[in-house]
Amino acid sequence: MSANEFYSLRVNGKTHQVQDSWVGESLLYVLRERLGLPGTKGACEQGECGSCTVLMDDAAVCACLVMAATAINSEIVTVEGITTDSTLTDVQQSFVDEGAVQCGFCTPGLIVAVHHLLEKNPQPSEFEVKEAISGNICRCTGYGRVFAAVEATIRSRNAGK
Amino acid sequence: MATSSTVTKPRDILGSSALRPDGAHKVQGSFEFTSDMHAENMLWGATLRSPHPYARIVSIDTSAALALSGVQCVITASDVPGKPTYGLISSDQPVFAQDFVRYMGEPVAAVAADHPETCRRALALINVVYEVLNPLTDPEDAVSGAHDPIHPDGNIIRHQRIIRGDQTATGPIVVEGEYVIGMQDQAFLGLEAALAIPDPDGLGVHLHVATQWLHEDLSQISACLDLPAEKVRLTLGGVGGAFGAREDISLQVHCCLLALKAGRPIKMQYSREESFFGHVHRHPATIFMRHHADANGKIIKIDARFVFDGGAYTSTSPAVLINGITHTQGPYKCDNATVDGYAVRTNNPPCGAMRGFGVVQACFAHESQMDKIAAAVGKSPVEVRLINAMVTGDPLITGQIMESVAPVARCITETDVIPLPEPLGTTVNELALPGGSGLTASRSNIVRGIGWGVSMKNLMYSEGFDDYATARCILKDGVASLKFATSEVGQGFVTLAPQIARSVLGVDEVIIEPIDTQIGSAGSTSASRQTWMSGGAVDGACRLVRERLFHHVGKMHDIDPLRLVIDGTDVVDQLGTFRISVADSSDGIEISETFEHHHRATEELDENGQGNCHTAFAFVAHRAVVDVDPELGLVKVVQIATAQDVGRVLNPLSAIGQLEGGIAQGLGLAVMEEIVMKDGKVRNPSFTDYLLPTALDAPDVIAVMIEEYEPQAPLGAKGIGEPPCISVTPAIVAAIRNAIGKDIERIPVRPQDICL
Numbered sequence: 001m002s003a004n005e006f007y008s009l010r011v012n013g014k015t016h017q018v019q020d021s022w023v024g025e026s027l028l029y030v031l032r033e034r035l036g037l038p039g040t041k042g043a044c045e046q047g048e049c050g051s052c053t054v055l056m057d058d059a060a061v062c063a064c065l066v067m068a069a070t071a072i073n074s075e076i077v078t079v080e081g082i083t084t085d086s087t088l089t090d091v092q093q094s095f096v097d098e099g100a101v102q103c104g105f106c107t108p109g110l111i112v113a114v115h116h117l118l119e120k121n122p123q124p125s126e127f128e129v130k131e132a133i134s135g136n137i138c139r140c141t142g143y144g145r146v147f148a149a150v151e152a153t154i155r156s157r158n159a160g161k
Numbered sequence: 162m163a164t165s166s167t168v169t170k171p172r173d174i175l176g177s178s179a180l181r182p183d184g185a186h187k188v189q190g191s192f193e194f195t196s197d198m199h200a201e202n203m204l205w206g207a208t209l210r211s212p213h214p215y216a217r218i219v220s221i222d223t224s225a226a227l228a229l230s231g232v233q234c235v236i237t238a239s240d241v242p243g244k245p246t247y248g249l250i251s252s253d254q255p256v257f258a259q260d261f262v263r264y265m266g267e268p269v270a271a272v273a274a275d276h277p278e279t280c281r282r283a284l285a286l287i288n289v290v291y292e293v294l295n296p297l298t299d300p301e302d303a304v305s306g307a308h309d310p311i312h313p314d315g316n317i318i319r320h321q322r323i324i325r326g327d328q329t330a331t332g333p334i335v336v337e338g339e340y341v342i343g344m345q346d347q348a349f350l351g352l353e354a355a356l357a358i359p360d361p362d363g364l365g366v367h368l369h370v371a372t373q374w375l376h377e378d379l380s381q382i383s384a385c386l387d388l389p390a391e392k393v394r395l396t397l398g399g400v401g402g403a404f405g406a407r408e409d410i411s412l413q414v415h416c417c418l419l420a421l422k423a424g425r426p427i428k429m430q431y432s433r434e435e436s437f438f439g440h441v442h443r444h445p446a447t448i449f450m451r452h453h454a455d456a457n458g459k460i461i462k463i464d465a466r467f468v469f470d471g472g473a474y475t476s477t478s479p480a481v482l483i484n485g486i487t488h489t490q491g492p493y494k495c496d497n498a499t500v501d502g503y504a505v506r507t508n509n510p511p512c513g514a515m516r517g518f519g520v521v522q523a524c525f526a527h528e529s530q531m532d533k534i535a536a537a538v539g540k541s542p543v544e545v546r547l548i549n550a551m552v553t554g555d556p557l558i559t560g561q562i563m564e565s566v567a568p569v570a571r572c573i574t575e576t577d578v579i580p581l582p583e584p585l586g587t588t589v590n591e592l593a594l595p596g597g598s599g600l601t602a603s604r605s606n607i608v609r610g611i612g613w614g615v616s617m618k619n620l621m622y623s624e625g626f627d628d629y630a631t632a633r634c635i636l637k638d639g640v641a642s643l644k645f646a647t648s649e650v651g652q653g654f655v656t657l658a659p660q661i662a663r664s665v666l667g668v669d670e671v672i673i674e675p676i677d678t679q680i681g682s683a684g685s686t687s688a689s690r691q692t693w694m695s696g697g698a699v700d701g702a703c704r705l706v707r708e709r710l711f712h713h714v715g716k717m718h719d720i721d722p723l724r725l726v727i728d729g730t731d732v733v734d735q736l737g738t739f740r741i742s743v744a745d746s747s748d749g750i751e752i753s754e755t756f757e758h759h760h761r762a763t764e765e766l767d768e769n770g771q772g773n774c775h776t777a778f779a780f781v782a783h784r785a786v787v788d789v790d791p792e793l794g795l796v797k798v799v800q801i802a803t804a805q806d807v808g809r810v811l812n813p814l815s816a817i818g819q820l821e822g823g824i825a826q827g828l829g830l831a832v833m834e835e836i837v838m839k840d841g842k843v844r845n846p847s848f849t850d851y852l853l854p855t856a857l858d859a860p861d862v863i864a865v866m867i868e869e870y871e872p873q874a875p876l877g878a879k880g881i882g883e884p885p886c887i888s889v890t891p892a893i894v895a896a897i898r899n900a901i902g903k904d905i906e907r908i909p910v911r912p913q914d915i916c917l
Contacts, residue, residue: 022278029277038197039190043350043401044433048848051350079190088185096184099814102822103651104187104194105350105401111188127592134855137848139350139402140651142825143859145818 007072011035012081023069028052030068031078039079039108050136053109054078060116079108082115091115091153100149102140110136114150122157172729174664175876178814181656182673195371195398196354200426204233206419207280207429208412209270209287210438211262214508214841215296215311218260218269218289225286226272231279233423235287237270240418243387247410249377253314254474254511256385256414262291263311263473264510265842266438273419273427296508296841300447300470303505311473311508318471318504319479323486323770325558326497330453332461336533337451340526341907343835345443347515348853351401353411353439354430357420365392366417371400373407375646376682385414386421393417397676403650404826405514406440408687409476437846441476441513442836444469446485448526458538458545462497465489469504469522476513478504483624483766483774484519490558491527492569492617492780493549498558500770508841514687516826517618517887524616525908528891532898542613542895543577551617560771565778566869572782572804573615579802579863582786585609595788595795597857602790610789612895614888615782619775620880621690625765628690631681632698633755634662634706639744641666641703644674647683647695652882653815654691658699660812661876665703667727667743681757689779689880692811694758697875701756709752714741717748758875777873781805781884785892789900794912796832798860798893805864808871808879816881820864823885825854831893835909
C-alpha cells in the first residue's frame with residue numbers, strides 16, 4: 001500500500017503514533033492491527049452488531065464506522081482501557097459470574113456498552129437496559145444471562161452505597 | 162473488623178455452576194480469538210469468488226494481480242497439489258473451481274499480499290471469463306430430472322424412504338399441509354479466520370484455525386495438500402461461536418496453500434459478507450405431511466415427503482436428510498408411516514450442519530400438524546400431544562426401539578404449569594410492542610396468542626459411524642492435566658472437563674493443555690455430543706488414573722486398593738481410618754492414562770428406512786406467548802416457557818445458557834432470519850439485511866430442567882445444545898396462528914404472511 005500517513009490517536013489515556021497507515025483504514029483496523037489493541041472485535045463491518053463498540057469522547061460508537069484519521073482529536077476508550085487495574089471491574093466480574101460469556105466474541109463490545117450505560121444512567125429500567133445494548137448482537141446467550149449480569153452489577157452498586 | 166470468618170468456597174465439581182476458565186480473558190478483551198493472531202513476516206490472504214450461481218470458466222488471467230505491488234502470489238485450481246476436492250461425506254467440492262462454478266460465492270482463486278486492501282485490489286485484477294449457464298434453483302427440478310446434471314455426481318444427493326406398518330391404514334381425521342422452511346444462517350459472531358505457518362523446510366504447515374473438528378479438517382487438508390498427516394498440524398484458535406457452520410472446510414486449504422506457496426505465514430479472515438458465502442447454511446426444505454388420526458386425535462398413520470435443498474455440494478446433506486425423515490413422527494407414538502425424502506443438488510449455496518440438523522425442519526411440519534389434529538378433534542394442543550406422547554420402549558417408524566429416557570409427557574405438563582405472562586397493559590412501553598421503538602404498532606391493535614411445540618432430537622452420530630472421542634489425563638502432585646482435541650466454540654467444554662476431573666480425582670487444580678491434533682480425535686463439537694462423548698473420554702481417563710493411584714496408595718500403605726475411594730480431596734480407606742490428600746498420595750510420581758469413549762454401534766437404514774440408526778434421544782417442550790399487530794404483520798415474542806429433558810444437570814449456569822441461547826436462535830428462524838435467494842443469488846449477505854434477534858427481541862424465558870438420569874450416558878447427562886432451538890420455532894408460529902386465526906405454513910413468518 002502507499003503508506004505515508006502519520007497521525008496520533010489518544011487511546012486509553014495514552015497518545016499513540018499511527019505510522020505507515022493507509023488513510024482509508026477504520027478505527028477498528030487501526031486499533032487492532034496497528035496499535036496492538038485486539039480487544040475490540042469486528043463482526044459485521046456495518047455498525048450493526050456492536051462487537052467493536054468503543055467510547056469516543058464519551059459516546060459509544062462502532063469503531064468499524066469511524067475512519068481512524070478522523071479520530072485524531074478524540075479521547076478513545078477501548079475494552080482494554082475500561083480499567084487500568086488488572087482486576088476485573090464489577091461489570092466484568094458480573095458477566096463472568098452470571099454466565100453472560102459463552103464464545104465471548106461480543107463480550108468486549110457489551111462490556112464497553114454496559115459500562116457506558118451505567119455511567120450515564122446508574123438506575124436504568126429494564127427497557128433502558130435492553131435498548132442500550134440492543135445494538136450489541138450476541139448469538140450464543142439469547143441475552144438472558146447478559147441481563148442478569150447487568151442487574152447483578154446494579155444490585156451490587158446499590159448495596160455498596 | 163475484629164472478627165474474621167472462613168468462607169469455604171464450594172468445589173467446582175459436577176453439578177456446580179463452575180465458571181468459565183476463559184471468562185476473565187474474554188471480558189477483558191485479552192482472550193485470543195483466531196482473528197487476533199499474528200506471526201512475524203505475516204501476509205494476508207483473500208479469496209476470489211464467483212459472482213454467478215452457475216457458469217463455465219472459460220479462462221482465468223492472474224497476471225495483472227501478480228504485477229500489483231505488495232502481492233506475493235496468486236493461486237487457482239492448478240496450484241492444488243493433492244486431491245482437488247474435499248467434503249465431509251462425499252468429496253465433491255473443489256478447493257477452487259476448475260471448469261464450472263456451481264454457486265454464487267464459490268472460490269475461484271486466492272491471493273497473498275501485504276495488506277487486506279492490497280488483497281482486495283488484487284482480487285479485482287484477476288480476470289475470469291465466464292460463460293454463464295442456466296442455474297438449477299428449484300429443488301423440484303432436481304427431483305424430477307427436469308434439469309441436466311450440474312455435477313458429475315448428479316442432482317440427487319440422496320433419496321431414502323421409510324415404509325413402516327400398514328400402508329393402507331387410515332382414520333376418521335385426516336389433516337395435511339405443505340410446510341416451507343427458509344435458509345437460516347448460523348451467524349456466529351467470530352468470522353472465519355486462520356493463521357497458517359509453513360515449516361522452515363516448506364514440507365509441512367501448522368494451521369491455527371477456528372473449527373469444530375480438528376481431525377476431520379486435518380484429513381481433508383492433508384489430502385488436498387498432498388502431505389502426510391503428520392506434516393500438517395492443527396491447533397484450535399479461539400472460536401467465536403460455530404452452530405454447525407465450522408464443520409465443513411472453508412478457508413483451511415486455501416490458507417495452507419498460500420502459506421506453502423509464499424513461504425511465509427498467512428492470515429485469512431472473512432468479512433461478514435464473505436462469511437455468508439464461505440460456509441454452509443441450514444437447509445431450506447419443503448415438507449408435505451398428512452396425518453391420519455382417530456376421533457380422539459391419536460395418530461394412526463403419517464404420510465410425508467421431504468425435499469431438502471442441499472445446494473451445490475454434498476456437505477452433510479445425506480445425514481441431514483436422514484435426521485429429517487427419521488424425525489417425521491416427532492416425540493409421538495406412530496405405528497404406520499410412508500415417508501419419502503430427497504436431498505438434492507442445486508445451484509443455491511451449499512447447505513449442511515446447523516444446530517438441530519434436519520430435525521428443525523421436520524419439527525416445524527409435525528408440530529403444525531399436531532395443532533391441526535387438535536383443532537379437528539376439538540382438543541387443546543396440550544391434550545392432543547399428551548394422548549400421543551412417546552414413552553421409553555416405543556418403536557419408532559424406523560423400527561428402532563426408543564431406549565433413551567423419554568419424559569415427553571413430563572416435558573409437556575411441566576411446561577404447561579409455568580405461569581403465563583401478565584396480559585399486556587393498556588398503557589405500555591413502546592419497546593414492548595411488536596416492532597419495538599419508533600411507535601410502529603399501536604397498543605389497541607395488538608392481539609395475543611399462545612402456541613406449543615414439542616420435539617425429539619437424536620444425540621450424536623448415526624447410521625453406523627464409529628463415533629468416538631479421546632482424552633488423556635495426567636496426575637502429578639495433586640494437579641491434573643487434561644489433553645483432548647475437543648473444539649471449544651463457546652459451549653463450555655473447557656468448564657466441564659475440569660469439573661469431571663475434580664469430581665473423579667478429588668483434585669482442585671486442573672490444567673487444560675493446548676487443544677490440537679497431538680492426540681486422537683474428539684470428533685466434532687456438534688450433534689449435542691461433546692458432553693457425552695468427550696465428557697465420557699475425560700471421565701474414562703480420570704477413572705483409569707484414579708485406579709492406578711489407588712494401586713500406588715494401596716502398595717505404599719499396605720491397603721487393598723479396592724477399599725480406597727476419593728472423598729472430596731482425600732484418598733480414604735472405606736474400611737479403616739486411613740486418609741491422605743490426593744496431592745500427597747502420589748509421592749511425586751506421574752500417572753498418565755488415555756481413554757477413547759465410543760458410543761454404542763448404530764446401523765444404516767435399509768431400503769425401507771428400517772434400522773437402529775440413532776444412538777440416543779432428548780426431548781423438550783416449548784410454549785410461546787406472542788403479541789401480534791395483524792395490520793402491520795409485526796410480532797413480539799413475549800414469553801417462552803420450556804421444560805427440557807437433560808438427563809442430569811452438570812453445570813446449571815452453562816445449561817441455562819444453552820437453553821436461552823438456543824431459544825433465541827429458534828426465535829430468529831420463526832420470525833426474522835432468512836437468507837433470501839433469487840435465481841441462485843443471495844440477496845442479503847450482511848447483518849443490515851439478515852436480521853438477528855437483539856436484546857429487545859429476547860423473550861422472557863422460564864425454563865425447567867427435567868433430570869432423569871440417562872443410563873446410557875457416561876455422566877448421566879444428555880446433550881442439551883440442540884433441543885432448545887428446535888420446537889421453539891413451531892411454538893412461536895403456532896402462537897401467531899392462534900393470535901390471528903390464520904394458517905401459516907412457512908418460516909420465517911414475514912409481515913406479509915400475517916397482514917396480507
